[in-house]
Amino acid sequence: MNKASIVIIGGGPAGLSAAIEGAKAGAKVLVIDENGKPGGQLFKQIHKFFGSKEHKAGTRGINIGDQLLEEAKRLDIEVWLNTEVCGIDKNKKIWGIRDKKQSFSIVADKIILATGAIENAVKFSGWTLPGVMGAGAAQTMINLNRTLPGKKILMLGSGNVGVIVSYQLMQAGAEVVGIVEAAPRLGGYGVHTAKVRRAGVNFYTSHTISRAIGENCVEAVEIVQLDSNWKPIEGTEKILEVDTICIAAGLTPLTELAWIAGSKFVYIQEMGGHVPAHNKTMETTVEGIYVAGDVSGIEEASTAMEEGRLAGINAAASLGFYIEKEQEERTKIVWNGLNALRCGPFGHKRKNAKDKILASREG
Amino acid sequence: MDNKSLKTVGSPSLEELKNSPSFPREEDFLRGPIAVIECIEEIPCNPCQTACPKGAIFVGKPITNLPKIDFKKCMGCGICVAACPGLAIYIKDLTYSEQEVRISFPFEYLPLPNIGDVVDMVGRKGEEICKGRVTRINNGKANHNTVVISATYPKEYFQEVISMKRL
Numbered sequence: 001m002n003k004a005s006i007v008i009i010g011g012g013p014a015g016l017s018a019a020i021e022g023a024k025a026g027a028k029v030l031v032i033d034e035n036g037k038p039g040g041q042l043f044k045q046i047h048k049f050f051g052s053k054e055h056k057a058g059t060r061g062i063n064i065g066d067q068l069l070e071e072a073k074r075l076d077i078e079v080w081l082n083t084e085v086c087g088i089d090k091n092k093k094i095w096g097i098r099d100k101k102q103s104f105s106i107v108a109d110k111i112i113l114a115t116g117a118i119e120n121a122v123k124f125s126g127w128t129l130p131g132v133m134g135a136g137a138a139q140t141m142i143n144l145n146r147t148l149p150g151k152k153i154l155m156l157g158s159g160n161v162g163v164i165v166s167y168q169l170m171q172a173g174a175e176v177v178g179i180v181e182a183a184p185r186l187g188g189y190g191v192h193t194a195k196v197r198r199a200g201v202n203f204y205t206s207h208t209i210s211r212a213i214g215e216n217c218v219e220a221v222e223i224v225q226l227d228s229n230w231k232p233i234e235g236t237e238k239i240l241e242v243d244t245i246c247i248a249a250g251l252t253p254l255t256e257l258a259w260i261a262g263s264k265f266v267y268i269q270e271m272g273g274h275v276p277a278h279n280k281t282m283e284t285t286v287e288g289i290y291v292a293g294d295v296s297g298i299e300e301a302s303t304a305m306e307e308g309r310l311a312g313i314n315a316a317a318s319l320g321f322y323i324e325k326e327q328e329e330r331t332k333i334v335w336n337g338l339n340a341l342r343c344g345p346f347g348h349k350r351k352n353a354k355d356k357i358l359a360s361r362e363g
Numbered sequence: 364m365d366n367k368s369l370k371t372v373g374s375p376s377l378e379e380l381k382n383s384p385s386f387p388r389e390e391d392f393l394r395g396p397i398a399v400i401e402c403i404e405e406i407p408c409n410p411c412q413t414a415c416p417k418g419a420i421f422v423g424k425p426i427t428n429l430p431k432i433d434f435k436k437c438m439g440c441g442i443c444v445a446a447c448p449g450l451a452i453y454i455k456d457l458t459y460s461e462q463e464v465r466i467s468f469p470f471e472y473l474p475l476p477n478i479g480d481v482v483d484m485v486g487r488k489g490e491e492i493c494k495g496r497v498t499r500i501n502n503g504k505a506n507h508n509t510v511v512i513s514a515t516y517p518k519e520y521f522q523e524v525i526s527m528k529r530l
Contacts, residue, residue: 048448048507050408052426058410058446060507170529171472185370190404191449197373198526199472200489205371344405344427 004030007108012040013301014293014308015114016068021312023075025321031079039065044143055302110315117251117294126212135165135248142172150244155179159187162248178202253295266360270353271297277361281314306338374487385432396439396456414446445506467513472529483528493520
């Protein structure tokens with residue numbers, strides 16, 4: 001193949017949802033993913049999702065992954081695995097490497113970037129010791145590779161990733177010695193923090209890691225209390241015996257391809273930093289290049305799937321697969337679902353941030 | 364709402380729970396087994412409403428509303444316990460016997476206990492409160508791998524106990 005109508009880069013929840021909508025509309029769809037299996041992070045999300053029935057609430061991420069793959073198969077969607085996209089241009093020419101040995105180039109009518117995000121690192125003395133890792137990396141080890149990274153774990157960060165991965169580490173048989181949070185209040189959903197708290201996990205709010213201790217690997221960690229200006233308070237250092245330190249300090253959108261395609265960007269801290277400006281159809285400022293999921297601003301898998309659907313519907317519509325009325329109706333239904341996920345005190349912040357991104361596209 | 368305990372300790376205090384719209388009062392517990400929902404923070408989630416066969420749980424719109432339970436309708440069947448993605452629901456029966464009460468709570472750790480085992484019952488901070496005896500293990504297909512364990516324990520610890528210690 002050297003020409004495709006919709007090429008989706010990234011086969012996670014957003015990319016697969018986009019592909020399914022594109023294929024349902026009748027477009028020829030190609031999904032490209034650098035991994036050996038599509039599904040993105042879904043297959044390590046062994047917990048039940050929130051939301052409502054329409055968002056597959058109550059279903060575990062791993063099962064949602066299976067459902068999306070089955071649907072993609074049923075719709076005969078072509079998927080290139082072990083394929084890295086190295087570049088795209090504004091004429092929607094894509095070039096990359098397959099199986100680490102063969103280069104390719106194709107031209108797409110529309111491109112949907114669903115490249116996801118990368119975990120943020122936090123630097124402290126000893127942070128390069130073996131045993132210090134991203135929370136997502138630990139989650140991959142336990143839930144995909146079935147390998148316990150350590151027996152006694154300290155988690156840095158109390159957002160949903162930090163508490164969910166802590167819970168799953170305990171399910172995998174590890175002990176979570178504590179969850180450290182620099183802010184004075186915990187970040188994650190209360191139901192998640194309550195779940196790990198009743199399993200005996202201590203939270204250390206207004207604390208951070210001052211150093212990791214160990215010769216060749218992590219043997220202990222020193223944590224310290226922070227004052228209201230986020231400065232360490234001398235004399236409050238505490239040493240905890242751990243063999244693993246997990247960092248759950250947020251994510252950064254993987255936006256390289258949107259940069260080189262020439263999209264306008266906007267800096268929104270709550271969404272993970274620089275994100276491609278996009279409109280309500282998820283189209284960037286480069287005509288025919290769309291974004292969906294974490295690359296368009298860090299949220300979670302449920303919203304990523306809805307955004308993927310938006311991009312898929314609208315990319316297909318712009319190719320003539322839907323008349324304007326159908327496009328509007330379908331887009332509206334997905335937006336209602338997105339708005340439902342973005343309400344309440346947690347969702348509200350994300351909704352405001354997303355509104356800023358939408359406004360920047362217009363401006 | 365401040366929810367200080369929830370947002371610093373990690374779990375809600377009894378006072379925070381009592382301020383939420385669905386925490387049962389003494390008279391509700393006297394009806395028999397009922398669902399207790401410890402969900403005091405507005406998140407977008409409503410499977411409890413969808414799961415309840417009696418229509419006793421209401422979230423409505425927006426789906427970030429805190430769930431409300433009509434204890435006249437709740438039969439304590441426990442379907443919502445495994446349906447809640449937050450593992451925030453359990454069934455408590457204050458009327459179980461003269462000396463003992465019963466709880467049915469969600470449990471997603473291995474190994475599982477056996478029926479008849481004496482286990483450590485724990486409170487919201489993970490503290491050991493008393494011993495309990497496992498009376499039922501529901502690992503039905505509809506639970507989708509969220510096991511619901513029932514255990515009896517002394518009446519005096521009725522409010523404090525919410526789960527059991529991992530084995």
